[in-house]
Amino acid sequence: xxxxxxxxxFLVAGLALVVAAVYGGPxxxxxxxxxxxxxxxxxxxxxxxxxxxxxRMSPFWQRMFLTVGVLIAVFGMRxxxxxxxxxxxxxxxxxxxxELALNPPAGGATKFPDGRLxxxxxxxxxxxxIATFGAVFLLLLFLNFICAERPVTWLSWLERPLARVGRxxxxxxxxxLVLLVITAGFIxxxxxxDVVMVAGALGMVTYFVVDGLGAHFENExxxxxxxxxxxxATGRAAFFGFLYLEVLDASFSFDGVIGSxxxxxxxxxxxxxxxxxxxxxxxxxxxYLVRRGTLSEYxxxxxxxxxxxxxxxxxxxxxxxxxxxxxxxxxxxVAIITAAFVSSLVHNKRxxxxxxxxxxxxxxxxxxxxxxxxxxxxxGTVV
Numbered sequence: 001x002x003x004x005x006x007x008x009x010f011l012v013a014g015l016a017l018v019v020a021a022v023y024g025g026p027x028x029x030x031x032x033x034x035x036x037x038x039x040x041x042x043x044x045x046x047x048x049x050x051x052x053x054x055x056r057m058s059p060f061w062q063r064m065f066l067t068v069g070v071l072i073a074v075f076g077m078r079x080x081x082x083x084x085x086x087x088x089x090x091x092x093x094x095x096x097x098x099e100l101a102l103n104p105p106a107g108g109a110t111k112f113p114d115g116r117l118x119x120x121x122x123x124x125x126x127x128x129x130i131a132t133f134g135a136v137f138l139l140l141l142f143l144n145f146i147c148a149e150r151p152v153t154w155l156s157w158l159e160r161p162l163a164r165v166g167r168x169x170x171x172x173x174x175x176x177l178v179l180l181v182i183t184a185g186f187i188x189x190x191x192x193x194d195v196v197m198v199a200g201a202l203g204m205v206t207y208f209v210v211d212g213l214g215a216h217f218e219n220e221x222x223x224x225x226x227x228x229x230x231x232x233a234t235g236r237a238a239f240f241g242f243l244y245l246e247v248l249d250a251s252f253s254f255d256g257v258i259g260s261x262x263x264x265x266x267x268x269x270x271x272x273x274x275x276x277x278x279x280x281x282x283x284x285x286x287x288y289l290v291r292r293g294t295l296s297e298y299x300x301x302x303x304x305x306x307x308x309x310x311x312x313x314x315x316x317x318x319x320x321x322x323x324x325x326x327x328x329x330x331x332x333x334v335a336i337i338t339a340a341f342v343s344s345l346v347h348n349k350r351x352x353x354x355x356x357x358x359x360x361x362x363x364x365x366x367x368x369x370x371x372x373x374x375x376x377x378x379x380g381t382v383v
Contacts, residue, residue: 001291008066009277009284016276023268031264032273038263039256039278040285042330045312045337046252047282048305049141050245051289061238062290065245066283070276072246073283077253078275079267085130086122101267120265123257128192128320129199132183134251135316136176136203141248142310143172144211154303154340176204179317187321196320210247213240249279252312256326299347304340308333 013036020032054062087097101119105112110121117125146159147166153159165171180200184193253274260270289295295302315329 002288005288005291006281006284009280012280013277016272020269020272024266028266028269031266031269032277034263035260035270035273036277036281038260038327038330039274040281042256042326042333043252043278043282044285045305045308045333046249047285047289048295048301048337049248049309050282050286051295052302052305053241053245053248054286055290055295057238057241061242062287064242066287069242069246069249070280070283073249073253073275073279075271075275076246077250078257078279079271081250082123082257082267082270085126086119089126090117090122098267101265104265118265119267128188129195131316131320132180132188132196132199133203133206135183135313135320136180136200137207137247137251138309138316139176139179139313140172140204140207141211142306142313143175145306146310147172152299152303154300154343155307159303173204176200179314183317183320187318189321192320206247210240210244249282253279260326297348298341298344300340300344301337304337304343307340308336311336 016036017029017032020028024031050065054065057065083094083097083101086092086100087094090097092100097119100122104120105118110118112118143166147162149163149166150159153163180197183200184196188196256274256278257270260274264270311332312329315324315332318324
């Protein structure tokens with residue numbers, strides 16, 4: 001299974017490195033590989049959450065996520081989205097923005113000799129609204145998961161009280177709005193406060209539309225099939241689930257796209273490293289988790305991924321006004337995921353021990369029953 005799932009990713013990674021070599025020589029190959037490894041290592045929480053959504057979708061939509069979804073991730077989020085942000089922010093045409101990206105100022109300067117800002121500087125200037133949009137979307141995702149009552153909890157001392165508070169339907173929205181106001185008033189630059197509020201509002205609207213429509217069509221599909229027929233999401237429900245995954249991937253990629261400029265400002269190399277290599281491997285990891293049933297085997301992994309999402313959302317809000325190293329951001333998520341994985345291993349070991357302790361008692365009960373059957377005649381009289 002591993003070879004079948006990951007073979008396309010290794011093939012695409014090899015092609016991406018070849019393209020990088022033709023485009024920029026050995027240095028471009030190294031930068032592409034570094035960006036790819038960085039994206040893979042820091043996006044495992046993205047893969048876990050993707051798997052939780054994707055396991056409810058049909059094989060057709062799983063293939064769509066691995067094929068069409070990759071094109072959206074590579075060309076949409078890692079190449080076209082930054083260009084669109086720069087073009088709109090600087091009132092440039094798309095081709096002019098691409099030219100600006102491919103011809104940065106000499107010596108890594110943020111301005112050209114005539115005073116024009118570089119592509120990197122323009123994208124960093126747009127970071128507050130980009131980060132806030134992604135942060136609000138991820139924060140609502142985190143709160144709606146953690147504040148729901150679940151039979152299994154990981155950090156029970158915290159998750160159970162949050163689940164009780166979460167019985168109030170507006171609690172996640174209230175928390176999100178409070179944090180958005182704090183971000184706009186105290187964290188973001190003064191001249192970006194209104195932009196941050198608008199970006200946060202758009203993030204909320206996007207979450208409500210995509211998540212709400214997906215849930216609506218999934219419920220509609222369940223009603224059509226009847227309560228006794230549990231099936232994977234198909235049709236419109238799966239389509240909106242697919243859109244949900246793409247927006248989720250976009251929200252995760254915002255900090256990576258901005259942070260990649262610490263390595264290179266070349267949009268082609270960023271698209272090859274973060275997109276072709278990183279996004280492809282993240283999708284393969286997602287498919288592998290689904291087909292192996294890893295989320296059911298390691299019961300706390302999904303909880304850990306959502307806590308990592310919550311941490312990323314807070315970091316993104318903070319980054320609207322302060323620089324945050326993307327490696328630090330990623331390591332926080334890795335640490336939380338690792339803790340959840342270790343907790344799952346401990347849980348599984350304890351469950352096996354309890355099962356072994358209960359086994360002798362069960363065998364003893366069977367022996368007693370067999371002895372009783374031996375001394376009772378078929379007619380029910382004692383021998």
